[in-house]
Amino acid sequence: MRNKISSPPYCKTLTAENTQPQMLILGTKTHSKADTCSVLLTEHDIMTFSECSRRVKARSVSGHPSGPYRDIGALRVLATCLQPGVNTLDLVFESSVCRFPHFDCLGTRDLLSEEDETSEDGRVFKKVILGEYRWMSYDQVYKEVRAFGSGLVALGQKPLKNIAIFCETRAEWIIAAQACFMYNFPYWFCAPGSHIFILLEVPRLQHIIIVDDKLKSGSEYPQGISVHSMVAVTRLGAHPENASRQRRPPCAADVAVIMYTSGSTGVPKGVMISHSNIIAGITGMAERIPSLGEDDTYIGYLPLAHVLELSAEMVCLAHGCRIGYSSPQTLTNQSTKIKKGSKGDISVLRPTLMAAVPEIMDRIYKNLMLKVEEMSVFQRTLFLLAYNYKMEQLAMGYSTPLCDKLVFQKVRALLGGRLRVLLSGGAPLSAVTQRFMNICFCCPVGQGYGLTETCGAGTISQLWDYSTGRVGAPLVCCEIQLKDWIEGGYRSTDRPCPRGEILVGGPNVTMGYYKNKQKNSEDFFMDEKGQRWFCTGDIGEFHGDGCLKIIDRKKDLVKLQAGEYVSLGKVEAVLKNCPLVDNICAYANSDESYVIGFVVPNQKQLLALAERKRVRGLWEELCNNPVIEEEVLRVITETALTAQLERFEIPWKIRLSVEPWTPENGLVTDAFKLKRKELKSHYQNDIERMYGAK
Template structure:
């Protein structure tokens, strides 16, 4: 009790001192920061109706971009040619050398493999262009022709991006598959595209050896070498080391590459398959370039001094579009991976620097799940140092959040708090772009405050080449995804079943429909009624019906409020947006991941929770249950009750409706990873798989003893 009083007293004194400091220095900061300017910019209308008199009219972005060669480009090849002409000898891309692996024994006796890493090796724009040329000629020498599809099955790395541009250069198409897809999904992608050439990495060869007998069209595997000897025995098709391919191209005579057209297929991007087998989305050169132009209109002020750290899967449209954009405006790209990103990443040797510490990126892309984990890691680190540090961090975050939204800077907090946290990611981070799923307002505010970085949330889909919306860099709000990108259109359509209408007040609501050059050519070999319903030509514009529900606010900015497929109706007719509830509850301290389940024959929802190990262990210690395994703790009724209580309280703080807050919870000891099949390669929930896997637990929470019954089916 005395310790708690002492901490409260210390924090109280700190708040008093800070309050006096604010009163004394406010006139100075008011003069230096000129917050009225930022607030005025933040209030500006960002998108307007194309036809003000039509409530169903589409919205277009109000701001026009300054002139730039990107706006004159029509293909991805045009973009690369222009940027090489412009920046020639400037540094363009880099990878970090890997010299080998070493075993590192942990305090608990476990042994982990750690990488022995060197520095970053940089290539200029001219050097990158020459390598793309050599790889393109190497592919031609190995039988790839214009119009062919070359599949890429590899983690994000420089060779991935170079191969893509080489394929574009020869007028061919890349297919993309996540490395975390199951064997059946990989075989499906290879067979559906009937590819003869596959580019992969040395460490993926053992898995491919088991699959090639099921892919008769595949004739050649080009593998990127690494720090280990590749396992090439037992293959019955041609295996080509990437270095040999490039060398062959280097020694080949010059060739005249074909002129690529805007409507030529650039990418067949396989989705991560959250509802079944992956679908291949056909993206043309025009689609990708439209998104690049849209991004440029928002981020045209970024300078060549910036460095982008690339680590998300290039098989995901967000990363591919981001890298294409940053390349197009001369921003250097350094390649990394989640296993080597920070000094504490799993593959980094003790005492060795992570990629961020060496690269010192200023721009980063992150999915919301990564942002949630950063938030929890920072909070846990502060809590581990005692109650004072935890309370101090909470105060600092709230203090910075308050003044930031007023348009002021907070240099002292930036120096004392943010600079130390920023060092985890190299110390120079200025901008974080996030998409792929909704980001909770709490996490948005926390990351922005802790890292002193501008967090930009966007919205797009594979079917729109990541194009859709993007927040303005001056937008101080949270929970919104920005206005339509330049060159695109967004409109809403009524969804009667969900009771969302364009005529709703105060803001129009409905299904989000994206139109313009970013909309994909369709699904590869999948002309079903469903796909024809999703892609439509109306009034000379190609539209994609997203299935997401949004509202367009007074300034033309879009807010995602629901999703058709995530909606479940409970027994008394209440509609619950599962995705919305999950977004709010993911930031609960005991939750690492969560899936909300609703049964239409019941009056409440339940939660399947992957617990945060550190938080559960701390709770166990508090309840006198330390020393037990995580499986035992997950089954313990007292632990479950405590977690449920905290989830309920967290839901109330997040202003969830009573029917949206889970009544029962199941703590899941299993890992939810792409390998387990419970989440996609993009870390999105596979609801059906999760529901099937935990069917008995769901039935138990709903009081269904056994068997399949009508009352165990959800809508």
């Protein structure tokens, strides 16, 4: 293997003429009660934290309450790379291959069988039985990456010419991405299933590469486009004639990725991310995960087209960890595609590291609390005693090994039994869910904050900090400043905590938006020292120990007719804790005096409610029943009042949704963030009805 760490990089900047993708890589799927909760101690019941939690973690380097704030380990200089001289992503991976050549790298489960299963209502679902994980070593992955990249060159792909990847999370995704890094092909990330858009909108497209070795009829593709399997391209690249060709490696300033934002508040924007941006971001993230190394196993199942999953996997590959692939449909024993009686991916893989979005963690919390309800009186009492006891001990800085073994071991086994770090990102995680996961899964649950525009890096809470509702101190790769937002009433001079719009600055702040000069000038700026900053639009406050709390979002703030400001995100975060609610979107019109809401009800809880109220009917009939709607609204209002929401923040009317909101129906993003614009269009008739329009 040629050591590129000390060799001078080939450097060339991206130009407007060569940004259109000439190649497309496609992939298909591999597989394809409230009373109980109220007994648990709340955060307000415990006022003391361990000494570690009280330790100062970041300071304002200017001495002003607005900041900028830096991690106490980076007060003098911000971190930019993991190792000296390793300043591009191909060198990061090559370094890992040199250190861990024979260690497991990427793993995929065998598909043993697939069958149809008919539900009680007549719907047919695909169920799978999966085998063990098959592993490729770091050296094997490197050879695949090199051969696939060489094959792309043989097909005519040139450095700094774009490639688009439309593929679900799987090993081939990372192999294709690493090949692009190695051969300096910037690439686009988008969700799978959208490739028809590319076919129609990119007339210069010449090649399509199918990840699965199953080529469909070419009739579905326009004339003039060559279709290949990934195996065939890899074989082409491994041919001695092609393998011996010289490659032109990237330099740190070259674009590595054009990653599109989720589009939760509007049209998705393409963020241009350089090699140095990503390396700075993963350097900051890795510093917050102690003892990260080759003994760790990470489970990859979130969309790799989003910055949280990409960053997490890049961190793992840089430290010799192994990555086992999964999907939300096969993750656990109870997942939708797992045949009853067989094991989900997490039970087989038994990971030590896992990333999750709050939507998934909220589901786990609610499902487990339903199981607690079904326990005998003795079992439930024992569980609650153990829960509250452990909460008290954690708050004082003590562990509870006996309690963990006797009470929580079975719960811990649901996520494989070996988890040592669980990181939540993508949206705010409720304090109730975070505390529950900390206690019942016997591992620290950290919250992180970052955006595509900052490579996902911003803050991550220290794992020994068991406080909730905060996202931690700035990472060592960046600094954070608060900007006064007078209209919203947030100022850095606020007491006891300075508040304002969050600005992130540092080497992880990206190059800007792809072909969008107006948004670039609005959202990015350079300071007098030459450092790039991004204006997030999120509102935060810094606590005395230097930790950040996200308290609002500019785009989520609506001014009602009487002048009150309502934070829709805050309302939703509170009401998601209601057992009857699986998901909720709060909506307010500035011309009206009250808030309304669209609710995806929890099926089991709603059916139980209907039984208590003696209301009968099919699921759709129950969701449209005014008696049920009124009762759900009553329970939601009680939850809101218990959480001390203001009266004007509580929805006055709601609409129950028959169908869940999924990425497939376009009402949430792949990371399960609400798409407010799409939800508004979807429920336009209900909005008019609830606001009394004719």
